[in-house]
Amino acid sequence: MTRWIWINRFRSSLAFKVIFSTVLLSLGVVWLTGSTLYAQLSDRIQKVKLDSSLAEARSAVFNAQYRFVVAQNAKESVIKQIVEDVVVNSSTIIGTSVNGHEVALLLTRPSSKGSINYERTSNLISASSIPTALRSQVQKSTTAQWSKTTIRYANGNRVPGLAIGQKVSIPKIGAYEMYLIFSLEDQNDTLELLSRSLLLTGLTLLILIGLITWLVIRQVVRPVREAARIAEEFTAGNLNLRMQVESNDELARLGIAFNEMASSLQNQISRLENLSRVQQRFVSDVSHELRTPLTTLRMAAEVIHSARKDFDPNISRSAELLVAQLDRFERLLEDLLEVSRFDAEVAVLESVQFDMTQLVIRCISDLSLLASEYGISIEIHHPDQPVLVNADTRRVERIMRNLITNAIEHADGEPVKVTIVETGNTLAVGVRDYGVGLDGPSAYRVFDRFWRADPSRARVRGGTGLGLSIALEDARLHNGELEAWGRPGAGAHFVLTLPKRAGDAIEARLIRLQPEDYLSTPE
Numbered sequence: 001m002t003r004w005i006w007i008n009r010f011r012s013s014l015a016f017k018v019i020f021s022t023v024l025l026s027l028g029v030v031w032l033t034g035s036t037l038y039a040q041l042s043d044r045i046q047k048v049k050l051d052s053s054l055a056e057a058r059s060a061v062f063n064a065q066y067r068f069v070v071a072q073n074a075k076e077s078v079i080k081q082i083v084e085d086v087v088v089n090s091s092t093i094i095g096t097s098v099n100g101h102e103v104a105l106l107l108t109r110p111s112s113k114g115s116i117n118y119e120r121t122s123n124l125i126s127a128s129s130i131p132t133a134l135r136s137q138v139q140k141s142t143t144a145q146w147s148k149t150t151i152r153y154a155n156g157n158r159v160p161g162l163a164i165g166q167k168v169s170i171p172k173i174g175a176y177e178m179y180l181i182f183s184l185e186d187q188n189d190t191l192e193l194l195s196r197s198l199l200l201t202g203l204t205l206l207i208l209i210g211l212i213t214w215l216v217i218r219q220v221v222r223p224v225r226e227a228a229r230i231a232e233e234f235t236a237g238n239l240n241l242r243m244q245v246e247s248n249d250e251l252a253r254l255g256i257a258f259n260e261m262a263s264s265l266q267n268q269i270s271r272l273e274n275l276s277r278v279q280q281r282f283v284s285d286v287s288h289e290l291r292t293p294l295t296t297l298r299m300a301a302e303v304i305h306s307a308r309k310d311f312d313p314n315i316s317r318s319a320e321l322l323v324a325q326l327d328r329f330e331r332l333l334e335d336l337l338e339v340s341r342f343d344a345e346v347a348v349l350e351s352v353q354f355d356m357t358q359l360v361i362r363c364i365s366d367l368s369l370l371a372s373e374y375g376i377s378i379e380i381h382h383p384d385q386p387v388l389v390n391a392d393t394r395r396v397e398r399i400m401r402n403l404i405t406n407a408i409e410h411a412d413g414e415p416v417k418v419t420i421v422e423t424g425n426t427l428a429v430g431v432r433d434y435g436v437g438l439d440g441p442s443a444y445r446v447f448d449r450f451w452r453a454d455p456s457r458a459r460v461r462g463g464t465g466l467g468l469s470i471a472l473e474d475a476r477l478h479n480g481e482l483e484a485w486g487r488p489g490a491g492a493h494f495v496l497t498l499p500k501r502a503g504d505a506i507e508a509r510l511i512r513l514q515p516e517d518y519l520s521t522p523e
Contacts (some may be wrong), residue, residue, distance in 0.1 A: 015217045023206055023211045030202040038198055042191055049187050050146065050162065057164035057180040064178055065168050072171035076116060079170065087120040096334060101182040102151060108139055108167065108175040118173060124154040130163055130179050135521065138177050153179055160184040221252065227258050237268040288489055290333055291404040298326050335466040347477060349392045351502045356387040356427055357420055361401045367408065376411050382420040387427055393501045395474040401428065403469040403494050407433040410492065421510045428497045428510035438486025446484050447472045478502045485513045
């Protein structure tokens, strides 16, 4: 849970991104710099210790060898006293001196059988404190050799150390190895102190960098957040807010430009809203005002039409045309009124439960006379059980009448197929004809108001040019969708997808827009 909170915070906050990135990069730089500095200081401290220890070891071995050479004819007690002086008395107790060391004299090989073993170690250190590998190197070399080790005392103490050894020869006794073991405890304490100091300094530096970055980002991000908040208010419809400008820097210029843009947008939106209101009022007023003369014209036309048998054939035909055009004009006014409701966003749903299959069958039955005039047969494929839907019956029926009428008028004598498919929460109706069809661009523009793919043809066959546009608005009012597909000479396919309860989301497209009977045909 905490991980997702940090991820969301990182995605949604510019300040958090910048601070996190800056601290992360600074961490890399501090770590790299601290590691390099620590490595250099550590190497330098160890090198100084090694050089001083080598010099001291060489001097101690030289003095011991000199004393053994001088005492080559001395008695055993004298040689033993020299060994004691070299090993025990010359060692310094670790902890009392920075250069404190221990001494070990180890036998390599005796000169003769029965010779006395003068092996000694200072302060009871274990001979195992000398690494085996170092002894092998000392035995093969004539110069001093060194190796890091651990000084082991008889009481169990362990101290990090540096062992330096070289061969010495005790006359008449045999070959020995003399080792000086220097304590590295002080150097390790120094390096540990240095490591802690670098770590503490690095953490302090990171905190300071993060704090400075936060202060800088706060000054930069605050106007951006204010601009985002005002933009959100703009989206919500509050067009009067503006950014406060209190300085003359780049951010102030940003605020001034933002305010000018906001004022320009407010003016443009107000102008467009006024134009839209004027247009809607004009359409609504004109539609209502035309109803009164239209009613009078219809009454007069019906009187003339009822007596057309007594007129000259030309006048009789004119009476029939007059009634037909008045019907078309009345449908146009109704469509314009419906369009004005959609534009004013006052269209409402009156949802009831009904059987979609029965509604489609009723629409087909009502349009059977039109289909017979065009010589069209209509096939319907639907589930065996009722397809119950909770929607606005009037609007859904208007959609289906528009789609089926459009298919009949453009089928060119070919049959029309209507398919109904349902799932748990979604239904779809497909209307397929095999007539003149549509080209690619027409399928996208067929729902535009007053748009006609073939104006000359449409004037003979078509209606008001608003039917499919209103059908699309009716479908979207239910939270559904209406789509069109077509190919020249291959017909058209319109698919209506609706939720079974108006306003719910549609789960999927149940009917493929490109019909299955066209899949084998190359594009």
